Amino acid sequence: xxxxxxxxxxxxxxxxxxxxxxxxxxxxxxxxxxxxxxxxxxxxxxxxxxxxxxxxxxxxxxxxxxxxxxxxxxxxxxxxxxxxxxxxxxxxxxxxxxxxxxxxxxxxxxxxxxxxxxxxxxxxxxxxxxxxxxxxxxxxxxxxxxxxxxxxxxxxxxxxxxxxxxxxxxxxxxxxxxxxxxxxxxxxxxxxxxxxxxxxxxxxxxxxxxxxxxxxxxxxxxxxxxxxxxxxxxxxxxxxxxxxxxxxxxxxxxxxxxxxxxxxxxxxxxxxxxxxxxxxxxxxxxxxxxxxxxxxxxxxxxxxxxxxxxxxxxxxxxxxxxxxxxxxxxxxxxxxxxxxxxxxxxxxxxxxxxxxxxxxxxxxxxxxxxxxxxxxxxxxxxxxxxxxxxxxx
Amino acid sequence: xxxxxxxxxxxxxxxxxxxxxxxxxxxxxxxxxxxxxxxxxxxxxxxxxxxxxxxxxxxxxxxxxxxxxxxxxxxxxxxxxxxxxxxxxxxxxxxxxxxxxxxxxxxxxxxxxxxxxxxxxxxxxxxxxxxxxxxxxxxxxxxxxxxxxxxxxxxxxxxxxxxxxxxxxxxxxxxxxxxxxxxxxxxxxxxxxxxxxxxxxxxxxxxxxxxxxxxxxxxxxxxxxxxxxxxxxxxxxxxxxxxxxxxxxxxxx
Numbered sequence: 001x002x003x004x005x006x007x008x009x010x011x012x013x014x015x016x017x018x019x020x021x022x023x024x025x026x027x028x029x030x031x032x033x034x035x036x037x038x039x040x041x042x043x044x045x046x047x048x049x050x051x052x053x054x055x056x057x058x059x060x061x062x063x064x065x066x067x068x069x070x071x072x073x074x075x076x077x078x079x080x081x082x083x084x085x086x087x088x089x090x091x092x093x094x095x096x097x098x099x100x101x102x103x104x105x106x107x108x109x110x111x112x113x114x115x116x117x118x119x120x121x122x123x124x125x126x127x128x129x130x131x132x133x134x135x136x137x138x139x140x141x142x143x144x145x146x147x148x149x150x151x152x153x154x155x156x157x158x159x160x161x162x163x164x165x166x167x168x169x170x171x172x173x174x175x176x177x178x179x180x181x182x183x184x185x186x187x188x189x190x191x192x193x194x195x196x197x198x199x200x201x202x203x204x205x206x207x208x209x210x211x212x213x214x215x216x217x218x219x220x221x222x223x224x225x226x227x228x229x230x231x232x233x234x235x236x237x238x239x240x241x242x243x244x245x246x247x248x249x250x251x252x253x254x255x256x257x258x259x260x261x262x263x264x265x266x267x268x269x270x271x272x273x274x275x276x277x278x279x280x281x282x283x284x285x286x287x288x289x290x291x292x293x294x295x296x297x298x299x300x301x302x303x304x305x306x307x308x309x310x311x312x313x314x315x316x317x318x319x320x321x322x323x324x325x326x327x328x329x330x331x332x333x334x335x336x337x338x339x340x341x342x343x344x345x346x347x348x349x350x351x352x353x354x355x356x357x358x359x360x361x362x363x364x365x366x367x368x369x370x371x372x373x374x375x376x377x378x379x380x381x382x383x384x385x386x387x388x389x390x391x392x393x
Numbered sequence: 394x395x396x397x398x399x400x401x402x403x404x405x406x407x408x409x410x411x412x413x414x415x416x417x418x419x420x421x422x423x424x425x426x427x428x429x430x431x432x433x434x435x436x437x438x439x440x441x442x443x444x445x446x447x448x449x450x451x452x453x454x455x456x457x458x459x460x461x462x463x464x465x466x467x468x469x470x471x472x473x474x475x476x477x478x479x480x481x482x483x484x485x486x487x488x489x490x491x492x493x494x495x496x497x498x499x500x501x502x503x504x505x506x507x508x509x510x511x512x513x514x515x516x517x518x519x520x521x522x523x524x525x526x527x528x529x530x531x532x533x534x535x536x537x538x539x540x541x542x543x544x545x546x547x548x549x550x551x552x553x554x555x556x557x558x559x560x561x562x563x564x565x566x567x568x569x570x571x572x573x574x575x576x577x578x579x580x581x582x583x584x585x586x587x588x589x590x591x592x593x594x595x596x597x598x599x600x601x602x603x604x605x606x607x608x609x610x611x612x613x614x615x616x617x618x619x620x621x622x623x624x625x626x627x628x629x630x631x632x633x634x635x636x637x638x639x640x641x642x643x644x645x646x
Contacts (some may be wrong), residue, residue: 040642043638043639043642043643044642044643045643048643051646052646053646055586058586058613058616058617059616059617060619061617062617062620062621063618063621063638063641064621064624064625064628066624066628066634066635066637066638067633067634067635067638068635069635070635084441092635094634121634179619308639321551345603
């Protein structure tokens with residue numbers, strides 16, 4: 001288990017005493033062929049030559065969804081009387097093996113089938129709670145009925161904690177850049193999705209004006225009406241280029257195939273949170289001058305251990321023990337012993353629910369990760385480290 | 394066992410017409426037929442270590458069934474105007490047969506089932522099913538029907554193997570791994586995208602793999618589908634997915 005444990009540990013316990021019990025499962029996939037190659041290299045072991053890239057591309061699409069490794073996480077809980085206790089939970093990382101170049105709609109049915117099969121793995125393993133990471137969450141968030149019969153296993157998209165970390169990240173970035181969030185115009189791309197609409201509800205009361213962009217006009221109407229009813233100044237459009245130049249702060253909650261095209265009109269001083277999946281906005285390459293950071297990421301201070309050791313392979317971030325918020329939500333709930341489908345469906349994330357999951361996460365030492373982007377850490381005092389943009393975690 | 398026909402005999406002709414892809418199908422059928430004859434020999438050998446008369450009868454019935462499959466493939470060859478050779482002494486097939494015979498020598502009934510039903514049949518079922526998708530008419534139907542029959546064999550063996558695993562999981566899984574290293578390494582070399590270790594001694598002329606695209610198949614597809622079927626079969630047995638993934642990832646390519 002990781003070593004960043006604060007305070008004196010006076011009690012230590014496992015969420016489940018039975019060593020065969022799986023408290024949580026995380027479903028994800030590799031964001032790039034390079035990441036997939038690294039995973040396979042670990043599985044092959046150091047004594048075998050890594051598979052050539054062309055063989056990986058030939059073989060990977062045939063691998064059925066399955067567990068890749070065991071994950072153990074820890075937390076330090078400080079009770080009201082100051083007693084520190086250490087809690088550990090055990091989980092599985094299950095990969096859908098969706099190839100990174102097959103995320104588009106042409107593969108929708110195949111990819112849903114893969115997520116279903118991964119979910120079935122989690123159910124068979126007896127996982128008490130399952131977080132649907134990244135793209136699997138996008139596929140399933142409005143369609144939980146697509147999952148197999150669940151017995152005692154509950155599923156969460158993890159989107160509520162993702163929203164929490166995006167909002168925290170935006171506030172922190174504004175503070176770092178000495179920007180007044182209250183005077184800002186906020187643009188949300190992908191505003192009607194679960195994450196986008198959650199961000200809109202949380203941040204609208206904190207900014208001067210909100211711009212919403214998404215493909216579905218009817219949903220845009222509904223969200224705008226909801227925000228306007230609370231006195232928020234809102235504009236919306238299906239074409240983001242219509243008002244992108246007006247934004248000071250941008251949350252990109254959509255998975256954009258060509259982000260530079262869509263965001264080409266953003267003002268040169270804007271702050272951009274890449275909250276999409278996979279994260280593919282690069283300030284230096286696409287929007288010089290714009291301050292980009294990767295949003296929705298948290299750090300688990302109680303440490304995380306993989307068996308086999310996939311440290312730095314599955315969580316390819318420049319800081320240790322950083323994980324996507326969607327996966328951390330399931331971990332936090334497992335550490336809390338609250339095995340419930342905290343985030344389901346689309347459009348039901350509220351500031352109250354975000355605050356609730358943030359409290360649970362914080363109680364177990366799960367906090368906003370240091371901010372970084374494709375070029376490295378964005379915080380002056382953040383530890384510099386190897387920066388790899390893609391990550392299953 | 395002697396080849397049914399010589400390796401160097403020319404393809405049979407029906408009238409003056411031979412389909413442009415007939416020689417590709419000839420090699421595909423030759424691999425399938427050789428596999429069926431190996432299976433028939435394996436079941437016959439298995440019958441010799443069975444104590445229970447019912448098991449002996451089952452094994453001999455399976456052997457007969459596999460010979461029937463081989464005959465069906467030969468008949469399909471004749472239908473498209475080619476003779477279907479076989480070579481159970483071809484290098485890969487010979488090694489697979491020897492792996493099975495080691496289990497027989499140890500009177501390891503469970504080991505025999507693992508090799509034949511879990512490993513060899515997984516490859517047969519998956520490969521035949523892919524071939525059935527693209528082969529026209531009677532040829533496709535024969536591959537599909539035999540794939541379905543082989544799948545039934547697997548189902549039958551699964552019950553026995555699951556019971557065995559329930560007695561001692563670790564011992565069972567260790568045995569599967571040991572056999573995997575032996576058998577699946579050979580199968581992986583045989584199913585590799587390119588035959589890097591020289592001629593397989595079953596294809597009639599040069600290696601058929603580069604020509605498979607002409608019948609809408611590919612070596613990559615056949616290998617991928619076979620490994621997928623193998624992993625799914627191990628899943629059904631209850632072996633941990635993260636363990637079997639590592640086994641497969643460590644195979645040669």
